[in-house]
Amino acid sequence: xxxxxxxxxxxxxxxxxxxxxxxxxxxxxxxxxxxxxxxxxxxxxxxxxxxxxxxxxxxxxxxxxxxxxxxxxxxxxxxxxxxxxxxxxxxxxxxxxxxxxxxxxxxxxxxxxxxxxxxxxxxxxxxxxxxxxxxxxxxxxxxxxxxxxxxxxxxxxxxxxxxxxxxxxxxxxxxxxxxxxxxxxxxxxxxxxxxxxxxxxxxxxxxxxxxxxxxxxxxxxxxxxxxxxxxxxxxxxxxxxxxxxxxxxxxxxxxxxxxxxxxxxxxxxxxxxxx
Numbered sequence: 001x002x003x004x005x006x007x008x009x010x011x012x013x014x015x016x017x018x019x020x021x022x023x024x025x026x027x028x029x030x031x032x033x034x035x036x037x038x039x040x041x042x043x044x045x046x047x048x049x050x051x052x053x054x055x056x057x058x059x060x061x062x063x064x065x066x067x068x069x070x071x072x073x074x075x076x077x078x079x080x081x082x083x084x085x086x087x088x089x090x091x092x093x094x095x096x097x098x099x100x101x102x103x104x105x106x107x108x109x110x111x112x113x114x115x116x117x118x119x120x121x122x123x124x125x126x127x128x129x130x131x132x133x134x135x136x137x138x139x140x141x142x143x144x145x146x147x148x149x150x151x152x153x154x155x156x157x158x159x160x161x162x163x164x165x166x167x168x169x170x171x172x173x174x175x176x177x178x179x180x181x182x183x184x185x186x187x188x189x190x191x192x193x194x195x196x197x198x199x200x201x202x203x204x205x206x207x208x209x210x211x212x213x214x215x216x217x218x219x220x221x222x223x224x225x226x227x228x229x230x231x232x233x234x235x236x237x238x239x240x241x242x243x244x245x246x247x248x249x250x251x252x253x254x255x256x257x258x259x260x261x262x263x264x265x266x267x268x269x270x271x272x273x274x275x
Contacts, residue, residue: 003103003244004205005115007123010089014045020087021138022046023080025055026121027098029234030180034093041128043091043121047080047135051098051234055105063259064180064232065101070142073109077142081135084111091117091124094203097195100238104252108149109142116241119204148251150227152260155253159189159274162225165218165250167195167239168257172231175270180231183261185268187229188275191218195235198242211246222248229253229260 005013013020024046026034038048049055054076056065082088088106092098099116106114117123150158158164166173166186173192178184186192197214199205206214212221220226226248230236233254243250260266269275 001113001115003115003241004118005089006118007125010043010117010124011126013087013089018086019045020089021081021083021135023082023088023090023102024048024092024121025051025090025098025102026093027051037093039132040130042130043124044127044129044131045133045135046091047133049076049080049102051101055101061259061262063255063262065234065254066259067105067144067233067254070109070144073105074140074142077106077140078138081138082106082111082140083138084140086138087113087115089115089117091120094120094122096120096199096203096241097234097238100241101234104147104237104240108147109144110146111140119202122203148249150229150251150253152253152255152263152266154251155187155227155229155260156189156266158225158227158251159187162227163218163220164190164227164229164253165193165220165239166190167193167228167230167236169194169196174272175268181258181261183268185270186274187257187260188267188269190229190269191274192272193218193239195230195239195242198239205242205245208245208247211242212248215243215246215248220248220250226250227253229256232256232258
């Protein structure tokens with residue numbers, strides 16, 4: 001199954017006999033919850049999921065957005081109506097990061113059928129609603145480990161033996177600016193691969209062949225192990241999604257730069273050179 005779904009395809013599925021569960025994961029880094037935007041207008045039947053409290057654990061040594069406790073995550077998904085035997089579609093406001101986090105986390109937790117609405121709510125031309133749904137409780141029980149996950153040591157090793165991609169903006173990778181985390185730079189050996197370059201101006205993914213060519217130019221063709229990190233494991237999930245669209249499996253370093261820099265003994269590289 002493709003990891004993404006177009007707005008017309010979603011509209012058709014919602015009108016069919018077995019409509020998917022739809023999750024609204026609108027989110028902005030460092031900003032207030034976008035629940036109020038959801039309450040004003042959302043795809044009919046969609047349930048709001050809060051990334052900071054339901055798709056991440058409390059910030060700490062594991063980074064700004066560590067993986068949530070499986071019980072907390074499972075309870076949130078069941079409350080949203082998620083079951084393992086029912087398709088799920090996730091969307092956000094259009095940037096794709098929040099939706100990709102939900103896609104990755106559901107897949108990592110064992111859900112077999114999750115897709116991201118390509119282009120997010122901005123691509124949706126169907127009706128919207130302000131009615132808050134009351135879905136029947138789902139039965140999904142997370143079984144973590146269905147997708148590859150890296151810790152700090154694993155990311156460092158992969159940067160030496162495989163391909164480790166840094167999904168942040170190039171200026172953060174190079175250490176020219178660091179607006180969020182206390183240390184600027186990148187993991188030694190990682191390659192700069194901003195996730196914003198995987199999409200068009202309207203937030204839709206580039207065609208699979210173009211994505212494959214882009215990643216191949218970075219050494220990520222599927223012949224070697226591939227890993228991704230970002231600031232806190234959110235935009236990195238979006239890059240893992242882009243790699244999936246291109247047909248290239250990849251692991252996510254969920255703690256990412258915000259975890260890496262909490263240990264002052266870990267090395268940091270700056271500049272355009274990976275090392």
